[in-house]
Amino acid sequence: MELPYVKIPNSANISCHVCGRSNSDCLVHPATPIYPAGVWTPEPTFAKPICGSCFRSQAEETGKRLHEVEPNIPKWVDDQLERIGMATSERKADISQVPKSLLDAVPDVTLKYMLAGVIPKSGVGLAGLAGSGKTSLLAVLVHGLLLQHSYALAPFQELKGIRQIVWMNWPITCDRWRVNGIDAGIEKEIVKAQRAKLLILDDLGRETRRRAASEDAATGHLDAIITERDREQRVTLWSTNLTEQELYERYGTGMIRRLLRKNPIQWLSNSDFHPNAM
Numbered sequence: 001m002e003l004p005y006v007k008i009p010n011s012a013n014i015s016c017h018v019c020g021r022s023n024s025d026c027l028v029h030p031a032t033p034i035y036p037a038g039v040w041t042p043e044p045t046f047a048k049p050i051c052g053s054c055f056r057s058q059a060e061e062t063g064k065r066l067h068e069v070e071p072n073i074p075k076w077v078d079d080q081l082e083r084i085g086m087a088t089s090e091r092k093a094d095i096s097q098v099p100k101s102l103l104d105a106v107p108d109v110t111l112k113y114m115l116a117g118v119i120p121k122s123g124v125g126l127a128g129l130a131g132s133g134k135t136s137l138l139a140v141l142v143h144g145l146l147l148q149h150s151y152a153l154a155p156f157q158e159l160k161g162i163r164q165i166v167w168m169n170w171p172i173t174c175d176r177w178r179v180n181g182i183d184a185g186i187e188k189e190i191v192k193a194q195r196a197k198l199l200i201l202d203d204l205g206r207e208t209r210r211r212a213a214s215e216d217a218a219t220g221h222l223d224a225i226i227t228e229r230d231r232e233q234r235v236t237l238w239s240t241n242l243t244e245q246e247l248y249e250r251y252g253t254g255m256i257r258r259l260l261r262k263n264p265i266q267w268l269s270n271s272d273f274h275p276n277a278m
């Protein structure tokens, strides 16, 4: 997947002290990183903004080793996406195939930060018919975030494994949890989902229903995840085929209200789906 450079919204305008290019056109590090520690924010008095290519040529001239990942950034990102829980087909979703109407359904505060490689401060819930492109849209957003983030950091500092993002296909997670019963592994997964800076919960409501919601362990785990994330103001991206009414009926008013507080629901406009149509 290829992605043009996107400036982080509302970030200060800075220019490379060597070539003068600004961070509207390319990534400019706010200060020349101190080699070899690669400190992201050195003392402001030494701050000399520098772009990736000037930093690279400076390092080459002085014979310094650069922090480049092998074999290449897209491959490194793909490995990370797999590690956080994305399936092969999800990792292959292509941003150029996402219709503009779908991208427009994502609030700017979420979309622009993610495409600039930053975890957004608010999330979104995509609701729409099966096949309307919800999973693919979530996938390209997460893929875009990691790509942009990695390209931005790579010349300056070593890329570290991503631990702040967790991708969960909810029905598959439920099936796995039900097969295994409660064990320490599941508890660890729940804590990871509670603490992730960005959690993707794909396909809420598609899991098979067991008894009443109040007696279903998986629903209880979901409540624990959402409640904790709400308390800590952590951002979640989620999707569902249910209507808002059905979500309330299935999971209870309290949980859905906590989910929606930071991650409002958006109806995908490219389908005929409408909350009141059913």
Ligand SMILES: Nc1ncnc2c1ncn2[C@@H]1O[C@H](COP(=O)(O)OP(=O)(O)OP(=O)(O)O)[C@@H](O)[C@H]1O
Residues within 6 Å of the ligand: 092, 093, 094, 095, 096, 097, 098, 128, 129, 130, 131, 132, 133, 134, 135, 136, 137, 140, 203, 240, 241
């Ligand atoms: N950006 C994309 N890149 C590649 N394929 C796509 C893209 N968007 C949609 N598709 C194709 O359209 C199909 C349906 O999209 P997707 O699975 O994202 O829909 P969905 O809304 O998540 O459906 P469901 O409700 O069944 O989960 C996918 O299987 C995929 O083949």
Ligand SMILES: [Mg+2]
Residues within 6 Å of the ligand: 134, 135, 136, 202, 203, 239
């Ligand atoms: Mg889907």
Ligand SMILES: [Zn+2]
Residues within 6 Å of the ligand: 016, 017, 018, 019, 020, 021, 050, 051, 052, 053, 054, 055
């Ligand atoms: Zn430069």
